[in-house]
Amino acid sequence: MAWSEKPIDKPHTLENLADLLSQGLLGSMSRFSHFQIVEWCSQFVEHYDLSNSEEFHISPADAICLADDVIVQWELYLASQYTLDDLNRFSLNDIVLPKTFFEDWLNRFLALPTQH
Template sequence: MLKRYSYTADSLKKVIKLALFNSISHKELVNWCEDFLQETTKDTRISKDRSLNKKAIMVALDIENQWELFLSNTYTFEELQKLDQKKVEMPKQWLEKWDNSIQ
């Protein structure tokens, strides 16, 4: 489902909304953000879109980092070994904040 979204700030906003309304899991959002970051940072040359995506890159990084922190602060190592991450949800207000921060 998420493969149809190109790696742009607009698509990031759409993907966040999908997670906010439980159309995708938060883990799928994180995975999309990881792919977005790889695509936007793999080319060392500055692209013409890079300045437009700077805020989106920062939001995607925040989503990725907060996910890791949320998991490590919420679950024990043993729980993480058995955890179905597709069922884990970050606080809704985080998603709302990320959504509102992309114009």
């Protein structure tokens, strides 16, 4: 899928964090590239207003930690899977993270048990 290079234009809410983690599970079928999701998470960490949600049971601090983990795991994935030459050959929007990353993040967000 050819994704837009534009940033995701969604408010930095828990509802949108859950939606984007769900989109990430879709991989190449997602409306957004994983890079766009990572960039949105970076903005979420900076701009989330720390309000609680009655719909989700995740604390504001845990939501910020989870969004920060998305950013960190992206960087670790790039560093461990690609050379600098590789990264210069294509757009970051072309990179698709493993589905298990998004499964784990969504399970943590929803406080679901993880399987190992």
